[in-house]
Amino acid sequence: MAINWFPGHMHKARKEIKKIMPQMDLIIEVLDARIPFSSENPLVPALRGHTPLLRVLNKRDLADPDVTARWQPWLEQERGVRTIPLTHKKRNEVLDILDLVREMTPDHDRQKSALRVMILGIPNVGKSTLINTLAGRPIAKTGNEPAVTKAQQTIKLPDNILLYDTPGFLWPKLSPEACGYRLAITGAIRSAVLDFEDIALFEADYLLEAYPEQVQARYGLDELPADGLALMDAIALKRRFLGRRGRPDLHKVAEVLLNEFRSGTLGRISLETPEMIEQEMRDHEEQTVQTP
Numbered sequence: 001m002a003i004n005w006f007p008g009h010m011h012k013a014r015k016e017i018k019k020i021m022p023q024m025d026l027i028i029e030v031l032d033a034r035i036p037f038s039s040e041n042p043l044v045p046a047l048r049g050h051t052p053l054l055r056v057l058n059k060r061d062l063a064d065p066d067v068t069a070r071w072q073p074w075l076e077q078e079r080g081v082r083t084i085p086l087t088h089k090k091r092n093e094v095l096d097i098l099d100l101v102r103e104m105t106p107d108h109d110r111q112k113s114a115l116r117v118m119i120l121g122i123p124n125v126g127k128s129t130l131i132n133t134l135a136g137r138p139i140a141k142t143g144n145e146p147a148v149t150k151a152q153q154t155i156k157l158p159d160n161i162l163l164y165d166t167p168g169f170l171w172p173k174l175s176p177e178a179c180g181y182r183l184a185i186t187g188a189i190r191s192a193v194l195d196f197e198d199i200a201l202f203e204a205d206y207l208l209e210a211y212p213e214q215v216q217a218r219y220g221l222d223e224l225p226a227d228g229l230a231l232m233d234a235i236a237l238k239r240r241f242l243g244r245r246g247r248p249d250l251h252k253v254a255e256v257l258l259n260e261f262r263s264g265t266l267g268r269i270s271l272e273t274p275e276m277i278e279q280e281m282r283d284h285e286e287q288t289v290q291t292p
């Protein structure tokens with residue numbers, strides 16, 4: 001897997017965050033509810049110290065609700081961490097953040113000074129949409145492409161909250177290796193970084209294992225294919241995505257699999273569970289120990 005996807009501005013962002021994080025009263029990290037582990041910024045646990053952390057599980061409308069419910073206690077095991085699942089489609093859910101922020105900072109007197117809150121999140125996670133709803137006016141640019149937010153800005157929210165917005169190109173989690181694929185499936189990492197068909201193959205393998213009935217129903221398959229590649233072939237046949245000499249056009253299948261996942265057409269799907277991540281981390285540690 002290609003590893004050099006950190007552009008220079010990410011190093012700058014890291015420096016900036018390191019500088020201003022200690023001045024914050026609270027941190028809001030916007031996670032993708034479909035990949036709460038992979039979408040975490042590893043800098044946050046490393047740098048936050050005792051600052052309370054609110055983890056927003058955004059895009060919950062696209063995630064498997066049972067899995068999201070399992071993630072909440074797992075993520076809250078860390079000291080000073082609370083979680084809230086939400087979707088931008090429900091304004092009242094977004095505004096509940098303000099109540100939680102209040103609960104998490106009981107000792108701060110807002111008559112005396114503004115509550116300084118830093119908000120961060122990987123590209124395309126829905127940070128700008130969230131900020132605009134919280135502010136009640138369009139401030140942050142939104143878009144379907146990663147890294148629309150470029151420069152840092154400060155936004156005044158009701159209740160004397162000062163929100164420090166950070167650029168969306170933060171450190172993506174690269175290990176275990178599967179994290180990169182999951183980030184790519186959700187669209188957080190541009191597809192050009194990893195091979196497009198490889199990303200879809202990773203998705204196809206996972207769907208077969210975790211959501212076989214959903215896949216079978218969506219693509220009208222009589223039988224469950226043996227593996228991801230067989231699933232891609234079967235979709236090509238069903239949809240008549242055939243190239244030269246009647247070969248399956250895997251690029252087109254990849255497009256369908258990724259688009260239908262991202263739009264929610266495939267149903268509410270989570271790409272990782274706490275149990276999976278624990279296993280992957282154990283495997284990763286073993287590999288690291290074995291490799292001198």
Ligand SMILES: Nc1nc2c(ncn2[C@@H]2O[C@H](COP(=O)(O)OP(=O)(O)OP(=O)(O)O)[C@@H](O)[C@H]2O)c(=O)[nH]1
Binds near residue numbers: 088122142
């Ligand atoms: N389904 C769904 N889509 C959402 C939700 N929140 C945001 N989106 C969509 O996700 C895409 C990215 O949203 P943005 O708010 O621009 O994301 P961002 O994190 O600010 O992105 P950067 O500017 O790259 O940092 C947009 O197409 C939003 O409409 C949500 O709760 N559910």
